[in-house]
Amino acid sequence: MTYQTQLSLPPFSRGFHLITSHIQQAIRDWPMEEPGLLQVFIQHTSASLTINENADPTVRMDFESHFNQSVPENAPYYRHTLEGSDDMPAHIKASTLGSSVTVPVNQGQLLLGTWQGIYLCEHRNHGGHRSVIITYLH
Amino acid sequence: MTYQTQLSLPPFSRGFHLITSHIQQAIRDWPMEEPGLLQVFIQHTSASLTINENADPTVRMDFESHFNQSVPENAPYYRHTLEGSDDMPAHIKASTLGSSVTVPVNQGQLLLGTWQGIYLCEHRNHGGHRSVIITYLH
Amino acid sequence: MTYQTQLSLPPFSRGFHLITSHIQQAIRDWPMEEPGLLQVFIQHTSASLTINENADPTVRMDFESHFNQSVPENAPYYRHTLEGSDDMPAHIKASTLGSSVTVPVNQGQLLLGTWQGIYLCEHRNHGGHRSVIITYLH
Numbered sequence: 001m002t003y004q005t006q007l008s009l010p011p012f013s014r015g016f017h018l019i020t021s022h023i024q025q026a027i028r029d030w031p032m033e034e035p036g037l038l039q040v041f042i043q044h045t046s047a048s049l050t051i052n053e054n055a056d057p058t059v060r061m062d063f064e065s066h067f068n069q070s071v072p073e074n075a076p077y078y079r080h081t082l083e084g085s086d087d088m089p090a091h092i093k094a095s096t097l098g099s100s101v102t103v104p105v106n107q108g109q110l111l112l113g114t115w116q117g118i119y120l121c122e123h124r125n126h127g128g129h130r131s132v133i134i135t136y137l138h
Numbered sequence: 139m140t141y142q143t144q145l146s147l148p149p150f151s152r153g154f155h156l157i158t159s160h161i162q163q164a165i166r167d168w169p170m171e172e173p174g175l176l177q178v179f180i181q182h183t184s185a186s187l188t189i190n191e192n193a194d195p196t197v198r199m200d201f202e203s204h205f206n207q208s209v210p211e212n213a214p215y216y217r218h219t220l221e222g223s224d225d226m227p228a229h230i231k232a233s234t235l236g237s238s239v240t241v242p243v244n245q246g247q248l249l250l251g252t253w254q255g256i257y258l259c260e261h262r263n264h265g266g267h268r269s270v271i272i273t274y275l276h
Numbered sequence: 277m278t279y280q281t282q283l284s285l286p287p288f289s290r291g292f293h294l295i296t297s298h299i300q301q302a303i304r305d306w307p308m309e310e311p312g313l314l315q316v317f318i319q320h321t322s323a324s325l326t327i328n329e330n331a332d333p334t335v336r337m338d339f340e341s342h343f344n345q346s347v348p349e350n351a352p353y354y355r356h357t358l359e360g361s362d363d364m365p366a367h368i369k370a371s372t373l374g375s376s377v378t379v380p381v382n383q384g385q386l387l388l389g390t391w392q393g394i395y396l397c398e399h400r401n402h403g404g405h406r407s408v409i410i411t412y413l414h
Contacts, residue, residue: 035280043251113319142311181389
């Protein structure tokens with residue numbers, strides 16, 4: 001039996017944001033006792049998902065600083081510039097971090113490590129609502 | 139029931155290429171009505187797969203420019219140089235982008251967002267045919 | 277039928293290490309004749325998993341050199357610095373490379389390409405034991 005749902009996340013500001021509780025809320029009624037895998041997939045190309053430290057907000061700030069440094073806006077070699085200076089870097093950051101995360105599940109729990117949380121990585125200045133598809137396979 | 143097949147992609151030039159239609163063609167006879175996950179896995183270490191913008195070719199050109207800038211050829215600290223100046227950067231780019239993409243499926247459709255396509259990222263100058271394994275689990 | 281187990285890896289030095297044989301040893305008793313997917317998930321935020329070249333050790337050395345260059349320690353914009361100069365770069369490297377790898381399986385074999393191996397990417401100076409969850413779905 002496979003479970004699947006679509007979740008529309010609220011708009012987040014540009015940066016890295018913990019969304020573990022949003023995911024857990026969306027799947028709270030699913031019987032996930034059996035070992036399996038839970039995938040979260042983002043249906044966009046200028047935002048991404050990753051798993052990282054869930055405690056200190058400065059980690060998420062440093063992610064934003066690092067990726068702004070390593071994927072600069074207005075690089076002289078960009079040709080895709082019509083949608084704003086934050087657009088092409090957003091595409092590159094999205095592929096660097098990835099469009100999905102997959103977490104093992106057992107006994108009703110996501111088997112995240114103690115310090116792991118799921119991040120929404122919002123790479124646009126005004127990304128708006130983001131749609132994710134959540135799938136549980138066992 | 140799990141479906142799995144091997145697909146040999148035609149040689150692509152160095153750069154980023156949309157292969158969504160190649161994947162869809164390879165799985166056209168699979169009954170994918172049930173919700174599930176489709177994984178595409180590349181069996182190489184100097185090419186990779188990612189999901190990004192499917193409309194404007196300059197996005198793919200800018201990906202190539204960015205990764206050539208951020209993973210330079212002939213970096214002074216490379217020791218693995220025997221296979222050509224494009225080889226070690228190809229390995230690093232491949233791991234940065236990843237060896238697989240996994241897309242949720244339902245009602246016979248890949249649940250890609252409107253602007254999402256699957257890219258083959260060919261990091262070698264002459265990569266030749268690339269083999270991918272496609273697996274549908276539900 | 278889903279199989280799942282937890283594996284505690286021995287401590288590795290900072291750098292990139294082949295762990296394919298550790299994974300294969302942990303799952304040696306699983307009947308994996310059916311086509312499916314094997315996921316390996318690391319429960320940490322300062323180490324990661326990737327798939328790359330399994331033959332020449334200088335490839336793994338060059339990975340370490342590259343990521344030390346592209347994600348420097350002591351960047352002036354880091355705010356999360358209390359846990360040591362290797363900590364924040366470790367988080368960024370972990371998300372760049374990813375917290376899991378998923379490999380197609382058939383007829384009892386991981387369908388890795390000839391030159392592919394699974395890497396543990398240890399980004400801390402003294403990471404200690406690392407816990408991974410291995411899941412086989414078919």
